[in-house]
Amino acid sequence: MALDQATIEGEDFIGLMGVATDKYAIVSPKFRNASALEVPVFQDLVYGTHLIGIFCCGNSSGILMPYFTTENEVSRIRKKLEPLGVSVGIVEDHYTSIGNLVAVNDNCAIASPLVKNLELISDVLDVEVVCMDVEGHLEVGSCIEATNRGFIAHPDCGEILDNLKDMFGVAGRTGTVNYGVPYVSTGILANSFGAIVGGKTTGIEMGRIDEALGFL
Numbered sequence: 001m002a003l004d005q006a007t008i009e010g011e012d013f014i015g016l017m018g019v020a021t022d023k024y025a026i027v028s029p030k031f032r033n034a035s036a037l038e039v040p041v042f043q044d045l046v047y048g049t050h051l052i053g054i055f056c057c058g059n060s061s062g063i064l065m066p067y068f069t070t071e072n073e074v075s076r077i078r079k080k081l082e083p084l085g086v087s088v089g090i091v092e093d094h095y096t097s098i099g100n101l102v103a104v105n106d107n108c109a110i111a112s113p114l115v116k117n118l119e120l121i122s123d124v125l126d127v128e129v130v131c132m133d134v135e136g137h138l139e140v141g142s143c144i145e146a147t148n149r150g151f152i153a154h155p156d157c158g159e160i161l162d163n164l165k166d167m168f169g170v171a172g173r174t175g176t177v178n179y180g181v182p183y184v185s186t187g188i189l190a191n192s193f194g195a196i197v198g199g200k201t202t203g204i205e206m207g208r209i210d211e212a213l214g215f216l
Contacts, residue, residue, distance in 0.1 A: 002036035003210055007199030012178050013186045014198050015145070016053045019099065020191045022106065022148055023060040023084055026052055026077065027189070036194035042080045046073060053189070057102045057141060059109075060148075062087035062124035066096040089124030093117050103144035103185070105151070107169035112140045130167055135160060142183040146172070149192040150214035154182045175208040177201050184209075 006014055008030045018027035020037050027034055028050035029043040046055045047068050055066050063081065065074065067090055078088050091098055093116055101112040102121065109121055109129045122129045135156040137143050143154035144164070151172030153164060158174050165171050177187035178200040187198035190213055197209060210216050 002194040003206060003215060004033075004036045004194070004196045005199050005201060005206075006031075006033070006196050008032070012198035012200045013181075014196060015177075015184075015186045015188050016099075017050050018053050018189045019056050019058045019063060020189045021058050021060050022192050024058075024081060024086060025189070025191070026056065026058075026063065026080075028052060034189070034196060036196055037189070037191050038193035039191060040080075040084070042077070044073060044076055044080075053099045053185070054097050055099055057099045057104055057109075058086075059104050059106050059125050059127065060086070061106070061126035062089055064089045064091050064098050064102070064121060064124055066090070066098060067092045068096065087124050089120055091117055091120060098141070099185075100139050100141045102141045103146050103151075105146040105168050105170070106148050108167040110134070110140050110144065110164075110167060112138045114138055134164075139183065142185050145185040145188045145190055145213075146170070147190050147192050147213055150212050152184050152188070152209055152212035154184060156182070170214065173208065173212040175212055176205055177209070179205070 025041045034041045118129045155174045178198040189196045
């Protein structure tokens with residue numbers, strides 16, 4: 001298991017540019033190396049942008065993409081993922097930043113109250129979906145980075161760690177990334193095998209992330 005650091009063309013918020021699971025990763029073409037994840041890594045765009053981690057979320061069963069993803073992009077991603085047994089779902093919703101609003105691993109998805117199409121999320125990701133905010137934060141996907149090994153959550157989530165553990169089926173802890181940023185998933189791309197964190201992440205933060213994601 002590896003914990004790497006990366007700055008991509010001056011950008012430390014690398015979690016905004018990819019989705020990682022235990023079966024695959026979809027990342028921006030700007031990524032030069034995602035070998036720490038130890039899964040097939042595919043480069044692509046969503047709506048012509050590199051912001052895959054904002055617009056998409058996924059687990060080993062499926063990936064969710066917003067309705068404005070182009071037909072060519074959806075077709076390319078389906079060709080890459082369906083041979084792996086991964087479903088591709090298109091979310092028709094007013095709020096399109098799915099990655100910011102849904103936190104998921106292979107056991108559970110936590111969806112922001114802003115998200116309406118919970119049945120589709122459950123069907124594509126093949127998990128129970130819990131609709132809730134996290135300590136008043138509606139950006140659930142930004143506040144939690146969850147894998148099948150552990151999770152790290154926004155510092156405000158300290159009092160609900162046991163609840164999150166029950167839902168995700170793994171232990172976790174609170175922390176920050178990129179020198180104090182509390183929206184942890186913006187600066188982390190992780191699965192059960194490894195993680196990549198933004199270049200401004202301090203040694204102390206990396207230690208907490210290592211522990212939270214179950215690598216220690």
